[in-house]
Amino acid sequence: xxxxxxxxxxxxxxxxxxxxxxxxxxxxxxxxxxxxxxxxxxxxxxxxxxxxxxxxxxxxxxxxxxxxxxxxxxxxxxxxxxxxxxxxxxxxxxxxxxxxxxxxxxxxxxxxxxxxxxxxxxxxxxxxxxxxxxxxxxxxxxxxxxxxxxxxxxxxxxxxxxxxxxxxxxxxxxxxxxxxxxxxxxxxxxxxxxxxxxxxxxxxxxxxxxxxxxxxxxxxxxxx
Numbered sequence: 228x229x230x231x232x233x234x235x236x237x238x239x240x241x242x243x244x245x246x247x248x249x250x251x252x253x254x255x256x257x258x259x260x261x262x263x264x265x266x267x268x269x270x271x272x273x274x275x276x277x278x279x280x281x282x283x284x285x286x287x288x289x290x291x292x293x294x295x296x297x298x299x300x301x302x303x304x305x306x307x308x309x310x311x312x313x314x315x316x317x318x319x320x321x322x323x324x325x326x327x328x329x330x331x332x333x334x335x336x337x338x339x340x341x342x343x344x345x346x347x348x349x350x351x352x353x354x355x356x357x358x359x360x361x362x363x364x365x366x367x368x369x370x371x372x373x374x375x376x377x378x379x380x381x382x383x384x385x386x387x388x389x390x391x392x393x394x395x396x397x398x399x400x401x402x403x404x405x406x407x408x409x410x411x412x413x414x415x416x417x418x419x420x421x422x423x424x425x426x427x428x429x430x431x432x433x434x435x436x437x438x439x440x441x442x443x444x445x446x447x448x449x450x451x
Contacts, residue, residue, distance in 0.1 A: 239289060239291060240291060241283070241285050241291045241294075241312055241314060242283065242291065242312075243283060243311040243312050244283075245283075245296075250281075250298075250329075250331065251331035251332065251333050252331060252332070254359050254360075254397070254398055255298075255329045255330075255331045255359065257398045258329045258357060258359050258398050258400055259280055259281070259298045259299060259327075259329050260280070261398070261399075261400060261410055261411070262298075262299045262327050262329075262357075262400060262402065262410065263278060263279075263280040263299045265402070265404070265410040265411070266278045266299070266301060266388070266390075269388070269390070269404055270301075274306055274307055275303065275304055275305065275306060276301065276302070276303055276305075276307070277301070277302040277305045277306065277307055277308070277313075278299070278300070278301050278302075279297075279299070279300050279302075279310075279313065280298065280299050281296050281297075281298060282296060282297070282300065282310070282312065282313055283295075283296050283312040283313065284296065284297065284300065284312070284313045284315070284322075284323060285312060285313065285314045285315060286315045286322060286349040286350075287315075287316075288314070288315075288316040294312075295342065295345050295346070295349075297323065297326040297327065297328060298326075298327055298328045298329050299326070299327040300313075300323040300325070300326050300327075301323060301324060301325040301326075301387075301388065302318070302321060302322075302323045302324065303321075303324050303325075303387060304319070304321050305318050305319065305321055315349075322349055322350035322351065323350075323351060324350075324351065324352040324353065324387055325351070325352065325353045325354075325355075325385065325387055325388055326346055326351050326353070326354050326355070327355050327356075327357065328342065328354075328355070328356045328357075329356075329357050329358075329359065330356060330357065330358040330359065330360070332360075339356075343367065343374060346367075346374060347367075347369075347372075347373060347374040351369070351374065352368070352369045352386075352387060353366070353367070353368050353369070353385055353386070353387055353388075354366065354367040354368075354374055355367075355380075355385075355392075357395060357400050359395070359397055359398055359400075362394070362395040362396050362397060362401075363395065364380040364381075364392055364395060364400075364401075365377070365380065366380050366383065366392075368386070380392040381393060381394055381401075389404075389405040390402050390403065390404065390405070391403040391404075391405075393409075
């Protein structure tokens, strides 16, 4: 009598979090959010641009130990939408092309070397690091199979994003859209919106007062 054997396949788990906070401090978090939200706005009309913050990227199927969570990453050629993690083999094999990292006090030179090696090995085209304490940028761009260090970034324009690098100042990373609009934080955007709404309401009130005066003179505003 032949004996039946069964085989079981162990499911590979790709964690979506490591239990660590998104940022080491409020300064780092603010810069990360400013970069991410402004990139979202810049590419709002591009359904094929995915932007993520502190999101696990797994480049190799079957190897959950090979992963990185860039502070902000941009993937051109993949649809927007929520993901638990970015599994490259499920995304047409497309690696994030642009990565931003924000320096925090706990970072070490060994950590930066490991990140650079990872991004170089797994296909990142542009890699930028901002230090809010020093208000300084440094960057790398792919040349062949290497990420080569750039010199002074002030005035540099990202080949893939069209974003221009200016002079940073603390939590203001000093980035500009192709239109020339500076990347702004949420509070600044909110205040600008509120000011615009206040101006609109005042313009309406002036128009209503003028219409009332015309009616008092026996003139219908629509006929004036």
